[in-house]
Amino acid sequence: MWTHIASASSEDSRLDLYERNGLYMIRANGWELMNGEYHASEDQLGRLAGLLPSAPRPEILVGGLGLGYTLASLLETLNKGIRPTRARITVAERSGAVLRWFGTHINPRLAATLSSRVRLVESDVAAHLGADRRWDVIVLDVDNGPAALSTPGNAALYGEHGLARCRDSLAPSGHLLLWTSFEDLNFVERARTVGLSVTRQSLPLPNRSDQAHVLYVLSRQPLSSVDRERLGLDG
DSSP, X not given: OOEEEEEEEOSSOEEEEEEETTEEEEEETTEEEEETTOOXXXXXXXXXXXXXOOSSSOEEEEEOOTTSHHHHHHHHHHHTOSSOOOOEEXXXXXXXXXXXXXXXXXXXXXXXXXXXXXXXXXXXXXXXXXXXOOEEEEEEXXXXXXXXXXXXXXXXXXXXXXXXXXXHHEEEEEEEXXXXXXXXXXXXXXXXXXXXXXXXEXXXXXXXXXXXXXXXXXXXXXXXXXXXXXXXXXX
């Protein structure tokens, strides 16, 4: 049974933190937003974010800290890279409670050992987008998908205007990564409409062959067939 640890409220949502056997779960307005028992897709999202940038000093923006699995995997991938990088990572988490929980309950060890090149900021990821930004990778892991919002205001990120803003915030060879709990063909069509190339990876849930999490990679320049194969992405 999950044990309730803490709660926090904002103008448009209530967050609840639960623990079971050393793992954590966060619910938003009673709806399961993230669960530490199933984080293979978040791990893979972090790996992709670490493998995609070609710049020696990539700038990476992660929208949503959550339980920290994506960040941990990203850091591990960068540290194991064949070519050392001096990536700078900004994690924009709109909930101050989630940031506190990360440092006090969820993963205090990682929180205490982050280098100065990793910034955890209490901020909406949208505040870090704009034509004057040039991110090599933007990761969006703030909802269960473009049509399954934890916060109503996030809807603006997934429309054509929001996707165009993300596109303009990327470096010329940059990539926008999106975690979603289901396939969303309407979202794919909108991404292509604003000129982004779309590849994807589907990750079945353990013991649930009927369900899968989907990782979308939206790129300003199409990935080569060699890169798609290397990263395990479908066109």
